[in-house]
Amino acid sequence: MDATHFADRFTTTLRHLRGVDLHSASDVDLRTALAHTVRAELIDTWQTTHGNPSTTPQRHVAYLSAEYLLGTQTRNALLATELTDTAREALASLGLSLDDITSREVEPGLGNGGLGRLAACFMDSLATLEIPATGYGIRYDYGIFRQTFQDGNQHEQPDTWLAHGSPWEISHPERAVTVHLGGHVDGDNTTRRWVPERHVLAIPCDYLVPGYKSHTVNLLRLWSARATDAFDLTIFNSGDYEKAVAARTYAETISHVLYPEDSTPQGRTLRLTQQYFFAAASLHDLLTRHLKAGRSLHTLPDAVTIQLNDTHPVIAIPELMRLLLDEHGLSWDDAWHITQQTFNYTCHTLLPEALEVWPLDILGPLLPRHLEIIFAINHHFLDDLRRSGADELRVRSMSLIQEHPVRAVRMAHLATVGSRTVNGVAELHSELLRTSVLAQFASYWPDRFTNVTNGVTPRRFLALANPELASLISDTLNVGDRWLKDLDLLRGLEDHVDDPAFIAAFREVKHNNKERLARTLANRDGIELNTNAMLDVMVKRLHEYKRQSLRILHVITQYAKMKNGLIDLATVTPRTVFFGAKAAPGYRLAKETISLINAVATTLNADDEIRPYLSIAFPANYNVTLAETAIPAADLSEQISLAGKEASGTGNMKFALNGALTIGTLDGANVEIRELVGPDNFFLFGMTEPDVVQRQRDGYHPHTVYEQSADLALAIDTISSGAFSPSEPGRYESLVSDWLWNDRFMALADYEDYARCQEAVDRHYANPDQWTRSAILNVARTGFFSSDRSIRDYQTRVWQRPTK
Ligand code: Z2T
Known part of the structure; x- marks a missing residue:
């Protein structure tokens, strides 16, 4: 498609879809028409892998996730279809700017942080690698x-992301799936029957997920809750019109709002209802597809693999068990074999308080038959366990049940x-999962456990976010943009690490990116960014274990010493110390930390003497769009x-790939980043995990x-003197007393080593050639962290494993 053709389709879409012409079009009209123009192209020329499963020999991957933190869609779809230049030229010919139009796009923020963004990166890689897959979640x-x-x-x-509509979404109310809730269980010992009290409709809302230059489009199917007419009758059988409307509203609350907790769940009935709602609708979808293709349920694990995020x-x-037992009449052993061979589980945490438990008095009333099935699974499992010689402890x-x-x-x-x-x-x-959290399971089933190190998509986080670095890489490697699909090719940059022209170009890209960020912050937040200072960035959810407190304590020491x-x-x-962080609304200590960082920022940034040397930028509402800048x-x-x-x-990976050096502990994927980039190009500090355990044992x-x-x-x-809260010196007392008397995540214990390490950072930065060399090596050596590699690992270690 050439630019003239694109411009033509665009103006036609504007007219037919929005009823406006170029002169009367609003921002929203332009954005919507552009999205529809690109979307039509995806639909016309790309192959959807969601059709009849029998046409594909590969196992279909179903990714089940309560969160997808997608970021904006249009520029990614243009990149995937190689239409960016065409669209830019077309719009320019109409007197419009592609960048203007896409810069106002609203991102679907249907996730909290790392887990949701990982799901979005994986959807991108699945399509790019042409793996037939469907993402299922909640709209x-x-x-x-x-x-x-x-x-x-x-x-x-x-x-209010839906305020102006959602042009990337295709919703199918006519294909609604019914989900049942509540009620009781009837029957005798052999035949059990769930008699639900109420039901809601799950409406599929589909997003097309284009792979990069792959001619594959996968679907992200997000379910939206809608009341049935019967719903009002069963809950509020009153004939009262107002109550009937209220009942509809109640059903529709199921997909109303994302729970804003990252890593620490809240055990609310509505949350469990959300989980069951999308799990049940997704399984219904998968089984219907399977049966429509004329297949037996016994072959389900050969046709479908379900990844639980x-x-x-x-x-x-238990829902699949229920379907196989109660709806399809399979025996327990057959049903269990099919179920157990179909699911795979990814664990994302080690914090004990983050492990979900559902109290029986919440689960039982909502899903009585599922609770019975869980008890039966537990019974079988514990019998086997006892037979293997396990003692009662x-x-x-x-046990699946805690007392x-x-x-x-x-x-x-x-x-x-x-x-x-x-x-x-x-x-x-x-x-650590194998040796601590799930150690007993790992010794019982050693082969069941594996690792897949996370990754990030280089399309969004290099090509889209850092176009200047991307073109420098393409020019330098001489492989076109092949490296975007084969990120190990970045290794080739090592050959240029001593080339003065390349070093200069690399440094210029970094500087231009700072200027671009400065423009964004000026417009978005009214923040003035010093583009000649080292940009030191901590962006992630606010959580005690992540230790934003450690960062701000060190800033305060430096400030006090300067003063x-x-x-x-x-x-x-x-x-310039840059923070971006949201706190869960009910997380007191996290909110106090945000307040303290802002108070320190106000003091530093108002100090004309200090500001040129040390300042803080803390824009509100850090999200995927801001991350990209x-x-x-x-x-x-x-x-x-x-x-x-x-x-x-996963932020750690995005930074390294964009040429930032890491200051970090030996935690998570930092360990692997440091191994790859080499110790000279990574600033390591702090206790190791065994040190932490020992210190805790010794009494901290x-x-x-x-x-x-x-x-x-x-x-x-x-802080205690009131330097950052003059009108209320005791303002941060709760933080101070937590540090002194609790400090669950040992920020104080790592403080001295952190401060020492920050001095090493300063010395390294003082030599720009040395710093840029390390930055280049970070880019060259972190191709491993492409989510394409993660997905290939899932293929070989999880999804393609032969069923037993
Ligand atoms: C989350 O974002 C993560 C873990 C969770 O555990 C929950 C949420 Cl919402 C239940 C994060 C991890 O904290 C982070 O280390 C990891 O990189 C990310 O998931 C993706 O695996």
């Missing part, structure tokens, strides 16, 4: 909240028992979680650490 009316700051405190606003969709395991700790503090289903145990493979998301994480004349300003490496501009990437707590991290007393570190005490005392 939340409101995604992750929009964050604003008022007096430095976080406020949450509803995310953490425990959020794990209720699908072991049986109790491996204390309340009786509840342990979803990670259910997932492990009901899956063919269990994987962690980085080498260290998978190892007290303990640092000669002439020797300082100027830095911030990450390519970064010099330094902060990955400073307490060792053993961050399962993988943060107050003692405070007493023994003058620099740390300086930071904490400066």
